[in-house]
Amino acid sequence: MTLQKQMTVDGNEAAASVAYRINEVAAIYPITPSSTMGELADEWSARGDLNIWGRPLTVVEMQSEAGAAGTVHGALQAGALATTFTSSQGLLLMIPNMYKIAGELTAYCMHVAARTLATHALSIFGDHSDVMACRQIGFGLLSSTSVQEAHDFALIAQVASFRSRIPFLHFFDGFRTSHEVAKIEVLSDDDLRALFPEELVRQHRDRALTPDRPVLRGSAQNPDTFFQAREASNPFYDACPAHVAEAMESFAKRTGRKYGLFDYYGHSEAKRVIVLMGSGVETARETVDYLVSKGEKVGVMAVRLYRPFSVEHFIGALPKSVKSIAVLDRTKEPGAIGDPLYLDVIAALREAEDLEQLPFPMPRVIAGRYGLSSKEFSPAMVKAVLDELEARQPRRRFTVGIVDDVTHRSLEYDPEFDIEPDDVVRAVFFGLGADGTVGANKNSIKIIGEETDFYVQGYFVYDSKKSGAMTISHLRFGPRPIRSTYLIKNAGFVACHQFHFLERMNVLDYARPGAVVLLNSPHAAAEVWEKLPRDAQEQMIEKKVKLYVIDGSSVAIQTGMGGRVNTIMQTCFFALSGVLPRDEAIAKIKQSIEKSYARKGDEVVRRNWAAVDLTLENLHEVELPSTATTTRAPMPVVPAQAPEFVQRITAVMMSGKGDLLPVSAFAPDGTWPTGTTQWERRNIAIEIPIWDPEFCIQCNKCAFVCPHAAIRAKVYGKDALTGAPDAFQAVDYKGNDYKGMAYTIQVAPEDCTGCNLCVNVCPGKDKTNPKHKAINMQPLSEHAAIERPNFAFFLDLPELDRTALPRLDVKGTQFLQPLF
């Protein structure tokens, strides 16, 4: 057993790091959430990183996953060690080649960040529906539950494949594992060399197609011979589980990390057992540990080698005391009697029973579905499943994690059930997509992971709207490996990097009693309380939080950091969270700054250091009053005039509570009303374009180029201006066609993303100051108050009755006249 280095990486990097070093070719076509694997391989290859035989990986990007699979097939037949990385629909495109690769008993391991297949809707998130669409092919399927396993199994699966000649699909949960950052023990090149001996590679090379020893592969067969030839592979599948077990044993000998084909955790005399695979195993294991410590006889069975499915190993791993089993599938196969793992478990038990090899009476087995499209799977849900197993008439089919008010198959669970030990630090950060919050948090994890003995975990909840949507960072640090593959509920530290989020959703929901709450606030410490919405005030008081505020933006400006508040907020976190002693933490941040920015020059390092120092001076605790004081009504999520569907569905999703929507909220075929985005004002611009009619040439280019249709132009009769807000601007229309009419360019401040395109194309400018154009970016806060009513008035302006007017002269700039 060799001492292993540690590193803090996400699941994709953990898997790719091994795959890169033990292969020669990767044919890729990146697809979320596996993209990172392909991109890293490409980057490392371009940089000249070497595999364990001293050569960089050859990375080939194809036209689609179908081509990638074909390239892999060809490379393998030529005797190369080839791999690929994919997910979801990408995996579906590989199926035809996978049948060939398996049929030809090709040593090969591919890596899949398991992801939802598009059905009634696309989802980029994680579940096992893609992998399950491949279970019939004849690949070995090895399932990782954590970042560490994604690293370890990337090796074990490949070794098992080269030993057994059964190709392997190694998979882990998309996002939950692929994007979770954790501290893992790293397999060194020497480990890889020791566990993946050259002899296996030589055997693979010997099977290659080569003109030197020509054989034919890929023939066509007729009914006379195909069936017999197909059965000839049986011994390889029969032997495969033993090869995997051997690969796991050698692995354990060298690394100390022990894995089985099926691993049982829990009470040695458990009566109730959950069977599942993927990241949910970690949560189930943590929950079972907790319940066992409370005296419950429960357990969890982790399925690692799903194909070939070894009935003998499965039965052997179950505790003999088992009375009932809940099989949890993270996929949905409509029309099947049950989802795939359930069918396998039933068959395994029946076979063993029938052969009189079942060392206990036939247990009751029920089947549940969980976690589709990365739906949260928490200890509370694990407990609900175990509770269901105790019911006199447990539901034979259930879902968990949703409210099914249509077919009533969902289990209830107690959302308050919390089992996390106190010595694990939990922190939650609310940021804006692309505002640097996630990056800063990844940095914090790396500091803690690499500079302390703590185990760490970082998980980042993105909206698929990407840039400009909310991100929530979930960070855990603790003395033991962290198995909590679910979101943080009761955080000891809650940071809100965007003050206006407080209006939109209750970030205090995430705080446990006594938590530290950090707000980046444009308001001074003395004034901030009054600016808080009432429900935030109430929760703060109720939970007795410690409230800290900092005007991060002003510190950034003072220290020459521009708009970048990352380092500042990160410093606050270290200062307040107590993960590290404050001085030590500051020193580590400064070290980290030096490491990151040294090559950008001393000045940048100095500025960042200054920001760190100034941060602490500007970080203020706010004394909580004893009662809530805000009287203004909370801003509604959507205006009262929004349609019923938007009120009932969209608004709930917008306020971050979409998980609470029941099944009946959704059309069964994925149909959605159109035009709902108009009610989903994102309000993400920091600066918006402001119209200066004096210099406007009325070309309408700004309205034409706006990618979000947030700038609009109208020509209208001047009588319509009656009742206009004071600040509403209008000028005479310049064209001859609508002589005497008024003209307005108006921005919709809530729709603008601040992209600046309008300013770039604007040809109208103040000749005395060419930087001042007819459209100019200005801070939103100064203008929002007037621009919102202006836009509302603008929207109500009557449409031109074009039929009553002369035809538009479609010439020159006028063809740009929008129809709005």
Added chain:
Amino acid sequence: MTLQKQMTVDGNEAAASVAYRINEVAAIYPITPSSTMGELADEWSARGDLNIWGRPLTVVEMQSEAGAAGTVHGALQAGALATTFTSSQGLLLMIPNMYKIAGELTAYCMHVAARTLATHALSIFGDHSDVMACRQIGFGLLSSTSVQEAHDFALIAQVASFRSRIPFLHFFDGFRTSHEVAKIEVLSDDDLRALFPEELVRQHRDRALTPDRPVLRGSAQNPDTFFQAREASNPFYDACPAHVAEAMESFAKRTGRKYGLFDYYGHSEAKRVIVLMGSGVETARETVDYLVSKGEKVGVMAVRLYRPFSVEHFIGALPKSVKSIAVLDRTKEPGAIGDPLYLDVIAALREAEDLEQLPFPMPRVIAGRYGLSSKEFSPAMVKAVLDELEARQPRRRFTVGIVDDVTHRSLEYDPEFDIEPDDVVRAVFFGLGADGTVGANKNSIKIIGEETDFYVQGYFVYDSKKSGAMTISHLRFGPRPIRSTYLIKNAGFVACHQFHFLERMNVLDYARPGAVVLLNSPHAAAEVWEKLPRDAQEQMIEKKVKLYVIDGSSVAIQTGMGGRVNTIMQTCFFALSGVLPRDEAIAKIKQSIEKSYARKGDEVVRRNWAAVDLTLENLHEVELPSTATTTRAPMPVVPAQAPEFVQRITAVMMSGKGDLLPVSAFAPDGTWPTGTTQWERRNIAIEIPIWDPEFCIQCNKCAFVCPHAAIRAKVYGKDALTGAPDAFQAVDYKGNDYKGMAYTIQVAPEDCTGCNLCVNVCPGKDKTNPKHKAINMQPLSEHAAIERPNFAFFLDLPELDRTALPRLDVKGTQFLQPLF
């Protein structure tokens, strides 16, 4: 119930005929064995055939099945009634779109001729591996067992889909059903209109995407809502089996043909039951009928609605007496505990047992695999499976139809077991691919099917080598619908349309005692006996066959029919088989000739009629002697010097006995030695090119263009001519480079296909007779005897030692000099 017209068609046409008439769009990309469906749809559309709403189908051929599936998805979303036809890998390419179509609950029915997926080897033949790769998608899967059902279920599946909104994949066995010709009752347009009411179409139209009533479909969802939305479709799947049952009931009311979701046949107190789907059901049903008549308590359960799988209907359809069940899957999923239907049956039984809804004690269930890649599935195999169920320790996993000497999972069966009733006429015809035998037999079936009350069945065994390979036509006619979905073993009529087949394989194996054997023989009746190989003589005597011969080719020449012997051999069949009274049969053939050829003019009709008449004069019975007389040794299938693999494997396959090869004969990964085709002399040319050196300009173009490399050129030292056969031709080499050497162009008569390309390109000609070239096609029979030894000698000529000779002058025609 309306009276239905009958027609004699294959499964593809049966399905396409319905699909065409109840759809508006077909997006196709033809793939064997479903091609016919797409091609017919295309042909009918081009011809202007109308659907039941009076319009032709719009047929769109895409770049692949992926595009076809996308086109279908789009058409459906636009409210059109769309369909497609596919198989095998083609179906795999449709999977991504199928997930969308199902997720959106789209009324849609596609038709699949189920076919083997390529694994260790490609196979164009039939099994369920393609359909099973789609069982997780959420499509309804409805399985047809016969040509009649392919017709009926094409309607039922579509009606069920439009009632339930679950898209359907209707499938039947590739080749066995898709290419079987049978007499069926035809659904009229009125039937289709009555059973597929416009109301269902209107509902589909109402769900279309249209700018008039805009909705969004195909959105992206995040973890907050995807899972709930996915569960919203449950009620549709729950209700689907009832919709199918209703569609079947309405169907039965109108047509009298009754189907259930699961149909049980056999003894009402059966103890042993086989569960399967597809064409094997027919054979199993026939066998069960036979065994029940012998007093055995056995039964068969036909699975028709495989998805959604209704546990309730399945359990309800089983006889309460059942003690043991054999589930037969026509697919192989390596690494799974069992193949898919087996897993489902196990789960269904366990569920019912656990819910105390199993009306009998838990039966023993074993799992078998059969019929991969159209491997024969016969009554003998059905019996072997039922026998295995009686064993005290039946094999839990078995194969049937092969000899597995590697993992020893195959059941033994009695190949002599025969249950076919005597009143079914069975006839087998051996022909050459593209020689017209299959066409003539299809014509005979149509005559009998349409002109008599007999039910008919025609099945045609092709080699995937297609043109020039052997075809075996299996024809049955009888008073009841024919359920024998297996090849004929004991035929009452055996016709060999190519005399030389007798040397290659024993066609007498197919003859039952007393059978009529018809030979197309170039030898006169008085001489033919001596020309027969000894084993044919022996079997003829042993089986007491009635031997008839005709020199079909000479009759064809005499009546101006050229080389076409189809009509002649067909006439012999009718004259001898006794399917119809001879005179009546002759009249029907003549009618049929008139129908087919009337538009080609009276002369053609007259010639054909004359051929019919002359046929009977030239058809002679041969009196069998009491003992075999031939003493010459049978020609070996491959020469003695062929390598061991060719002797052991290829030769067996060449002699039509590949089915007997055991599993151990095959490399487990599909690897095959190269160069085996050189031992597989096809001998299919009627004429071969003969070299006339006098006019040869030594350009080598003939050798260059030959697509089968059957013409070769050599330059060699004249001393090598020592020992040349007398007929071996050599001339002086004309070039300057190899001055004084000899030159020969030689044809390999056994490899030549008679394509004539060499003659077309030959520039050397006799100026006095320009039709006479340096290469001329001449009848093989006149030359084979000399050309075979010539070619053997030619092959042995020494290779030029090019290094010792001046470099080739790469100029003019000389660049064509082959390296051979």
